[in-house]
Amino acid sequence: MNKGLNVHSEIGALKKVCVHRPGMDLVNMKAEDFDRVWIHDAFYLDYAQKEHDQFTDLLRGAGAEVVYMEELLAETFDKVEGTRAEFMTKFMGESGISNAALRQAVVEKLDSIKDNKEFVLTAMGGLYVRDLEIPHVGGSLASLDGDELKGDDMVLFPMPASYFSRDPLAVVGKGATMNRMYWNQRNREVIFYETVLRNHPDYAGSPIWYDHNSEWHIEGGDILNINAKTLAIGISERTQTAAIDELAKNMFWGSDEAEIENIYAIKIPHGYAYMHLDTVCTQVDRDKFTVYPGIYQTLRAYRLTRGDSEGEVHIEELEGTLQHILELATGMDHITMIECGGGDPIEASREQWNDGSNTLAVAPGKVCVYERNVVTNDALYKAGVELLVAPSEELSRGRGGPRCMTMPFWREEI
Incomplete structure (x- = not known):
């Protein structure tokens, strides 16, 4: 090889x-x-x-x-400590999610996935409101923004x-x-x-x-x-x-x-x-x-x-x-x-x-x-x-x- x-x-x-x-x-x-x-x-x-x-x-x-990008990335996470966390920081930085509550919900959802290949495919596949656990916390208009979201509203865009x-x-x-x-x-x-x-x-x-x-x-x-x-x-x-x-x-x-x-x-x-x-x-x-x-x-x-x-x-x-x-x-x-x-x-x-x-x-x-x-x-x-x-x-x-x-x-x- x-x-x-x-x-x-x-x-x-x-x-x-x-x-x-x-x-x-x-x-x-x-x-x-x-x-x-x-x-x-x-x-x-x-x-x-x-x-x-x-x-x-x-x-x-x-x-x-033929090698598959999704498998190479999962192997990288498996073999090199700290790379998944570093990837997540960069990935979320490019996610375009400005609402802090939604952003945190996406991070928690992805972090909950233990299998690295499943993590990669989920990050690529996108997430909707219905896929996330979004906290409803008062105190500011920004934190309440999620109250008006519908289940089929896109939060993390897929990568078609x-x-x-x-x-x-x-x-x-x-x-x-x-x-x-x-x-x-x-x-x-x-x-x-x-x-x-x-x-x-x-x-x-x-x-x-x-x-x-x-x-x-x-x-x-x-x-x-x-x-x-x-x-x-x-x-x-x-x-x-x-x-x-x-x-x-x-x-x-x-x-x-x-x-x-x-x-x-x-x-x-x-x-x-x-x-x-x-x-x-x-x-x-x-x-x-x-x-x-x-x-x-x-x-x-x-x-x-x-x-x-x-x-x-x-x-x-x-x-x-x-x-x-x-x-x-x-x-x-x-x-x-x-x-x-x-x-x-x-x-x-x-x-x-x-x-x-x-x-x-x-x-x-x-x-x-x-x-x-x-x-x-x-x-x-x-x-x-x-x-x-x-x-x-x-x-x-x-x-x-x-x-x-x-x-x-x-x-x-x-």
Whole structure:
């Protein structure tokens, strides 16, 4: 079993990958609360879990060890004294519960759960008034606020987007970024992974390239490992330029363990079809990328390298097409761009809605895709890419694809 982290590409043979199997966190909310908890549809949980199990079976069949975040965190609590209490402090700090009585009731409920895995799943699954013992104490308006609460009022929001393991962190080389999420509701997700990477015996000591407490938001879906020395990062609605500046400074002037020498920052439009860089562009082979054609219209790109003076980052604006920029980044003479929807604008728009461009490579030229994106999948097949096809009737409702649902912990070198 590989210990630690090792990811120097998007396409090296996948040997260990971290996921979260959706549970009550995916369904424990009313439809009118979808926007509050940041999810987009009512899921059929049994089918979503079956699809997720089939997806992870595909990864195992391709030679990957699949580890589950919820199990790693429970193991951390089991093995390292004091980590659960430290986690609780950080978790409640991100909970958004301002009422002191409700906050205390949530703490008492979670503290009463002795089994660590059950504790993790309950923290992710959310709590309602009916799940809590809320004291009714006089003396102030704030303390009486709970008297007007209904049993189905949400107190601790569930975390339905947490099956997208890609966003809270990004493994780069031997370390990882701990991201500041665009939606505050998702910031609790980061604490789960951070607790594991800082404390679990298999990962403790891994360098942290970006601090979750930073002012600037950045998400893992925007970070692509081109090779051991090169990253591509999307400038998107979810990832700010100031965050890329900070990460670049950390990489170029921080730990000696950092290997990155070049960062290609690629600006993409804001909008649902362009959520992250990996929703519009993913690498499927040494010389092949999927791409959503809509990205062509507003492309701007920059190359960041280490400057001459301590802490300085040199920035160069790049001219040319996305294909040319990817050729620069990869060092390949020619990159083949495989267009979502086979280049047809109607099919591209439809299949991009269900993440036709969001593929997960398990080896060079071998990728996992959603079954429903038949036109894009056919284009990939005709380009010589081997496909592992995952069912996606339920999982795709969350608006994220195979890459979104995974965080590689170990890839072989290429």
